[in-house]
Amino acid sequence: MPLEILLFLLLFLALALGWWLGRKERRRKLPPPGTTSQLSRDYFVGLNYLLNEQPDAAIETFIKALEVNSDTIETHIALGKLFRGRGESDKAVRVHQNLFARPSLTKEQAARVQLELAKDFMAAGLLDRAEGLLSELTGQNTETGQASQLLLVDLYEREKEWQKAIHTISPAMLKENLPLKKAAAHYACELAAIQLSKNNFVPAKKLLKQAAAFDAACIRATLLMAQLELQSGSAKAAIRILLRIPEQDSAYIPVMLQTLVDAYKVLNQPKELVNTLEKILVEHNYTSVLIHLAEILRQKGRHQEALEKVDYYMLREGSLKGVDYLINLYLHQAGGDERAHLLTLKNLTHQLLQQKPEHRCGSCGFESKQLYWQCPKCREWGSIKPIIGVEGE
Numbered sequence: 409m410p411l412e413i414l415l416f417l418l419l420f421l422a423l424a425l426g427w428w429l430g431r432k433e434r435r436r437k438l439p440p441p442g443t444t445s446q447l448s449r450d451y452f453v454g455l456n457y458l459l460n461e462q463p464d465a466a467i468e469t470f471i472k473a474l475e476v477n478s479d480t481i482e483t484h485i486a487l488g489k490l491f492r493g494r495g496e497s498d499k500a501v502r503v504h505q506n507l508f509a510r511p512s513l514t515k516e517q518a519a520r521v522q523l524e525l526a527k528d529f530m531a532a533g534l535l536d537r538a539e540g541l542l543s544e545l546t547g548q549n550t551e552t553g554q555a556s557q558l559l560l561v562d563l564y565e566r567e568k569e570w571q572k573a574i575h576t577i578s579p580a581m582l583k584e585n586l587p588l589k590k591a592a593a594h595y596a597c598e599l600a601a602i603q604l605s606k607n608n609f610v611p612a613k614k615l616l617k618q619a620a621a622f623d624a625a626c627i628r629a630t631l632l633m634a635q636l637e638l639q640s641g642s643a644k645a646a647i648r649i650l651l652r653i654p655e656q657d658s659a660y661i662p663v664m665l666q667t668l669v670d671a672y673k674v675l676n677q678p679k680e681l682v683n684t685l686e687k688i689l690v691e692h693n694y695t696s697v698l699i700h701l702a703e704i705l706r707q708k709g710r711h712q713e714a715l716e717k718v719d720y721y722m723l724r725e726g727s728l729k730g731v732d733y734l735i736n737l738y739l740h741q742a743g744g745d746e747r748a749h750l751l752t753l754k755n756l757t758h759q760l761l762q763q764k765p766e767h768r769c770g771s772c773g774f775e776s777k778q779l780y781w782q783c784p785k786c787r788e789w790g791s792i793k794p795i796i797g798v799e800g801e
Contacts, residue, residue: 488524497532519552570595593623594789600632609640627660628781634667643674659793662696694801695730727798732757764799767792
């Protein structure tokens with residue numbers, strides 16, 4: 409028997425049980441068995457559809473046949489969830505709307521159904537309708553109210569309504585909820601980035617301090633604060649802030665390098681930049697740091713020193729990106745057949761690098777060339793980092 413048919417058969421049994429429980433009391437008042445049907449004809453029609461592998465028709469029949477009472481509410485909710493899980497949001501909406509319209513529901517039951525209906529609308533992409541339902545529930549100091557508040561934050565996130573999302577988050581929600589703390593910090597960072605793009609430094613700084621208050625470990629807030637200081641003319645402050653990142657999370661060192669280089673250029677301190685990169689490289693053998701350092705040496709005319717440094721680190725712990733750059737250095741001083749061979753190797757490493765992702769999500773494994781602060785696949789914040797190893801840094 410196909411899995412889908414088996415699932416619907418189990419659902420049929422649950423529906424039949426709900427029907428039976430709903431009529432249990434009244435059955436005592438009915439005439440003796442044999443004078444009245446003990447089971448609604450609709451159930452047999454539904455079962456016939458099910459056995460003939462017509463699950464949609466079967467479910468439609470079960471919806472009509474199933475009475476709504478205290479014993480069958482859970483079955484109705486489960487049925488709607490089943491539709492939503494199958495991607496049939498329109499049917500889920502119909503089930504939950506039919507249930508929500510019943511005047512016999514208690515206040516808490518109505519709230520639960522309203523929450524499920526909001527989920528149906530979100531799954532269907534009807535975010536405005538979902539927002540209306542959730543907003544009515546968030547004031548309730550119940551488990552359903554708290555779940556609605558979290559779902560409303562998620563809805564605002566999907567709509568990129570960052571300020572609304574922050575306002576919806578209460579201090580109580582943040583307690584022992586690390587994913588929400590990380591998300592809130594990134595909401596503030598999104599707003600800060602908008603202000604920073606307009607050179608509105610005061611509101612941007614206020615938002616970045618708010619982000620750090622939500623999550624002190626937020627790398628993005630640190631990086632944006634450094635960029636803010638650099639844009640506003642405080643290169644020294646930018647460097648000081650950037651050098652916190654290796655302590656926060658060394659995996660993000662490659663992300664901060666360009667801002668670090670720019671800050672030292674503003675100060676016209678090439679020697680200090682070399683010393684800083686040397687120190688970082690000793691503690692964290694990342695290819696991006698090595699390449700930045702070697703480029704500075706090469707541009708100063710110290711080509712052989714740059715070549716020897718890259719060669720040394722590639723022998724210790726090589727990477728494809730490092731080997732590609734090393735070939736570049738050898739090409740500058742090669743000629744004849746040697747240059748032709750090196751160009752062949754360079755072409756191969758270049759093709760391999762073009763195909764390789766540079767960042768990976770630690771939560772779901774999503775890979776990409778560029779850095780996303782929120783994973784496009786699993787939607788977790790701050791989970792994507794530069795890839796470390798032979799194929800990365």
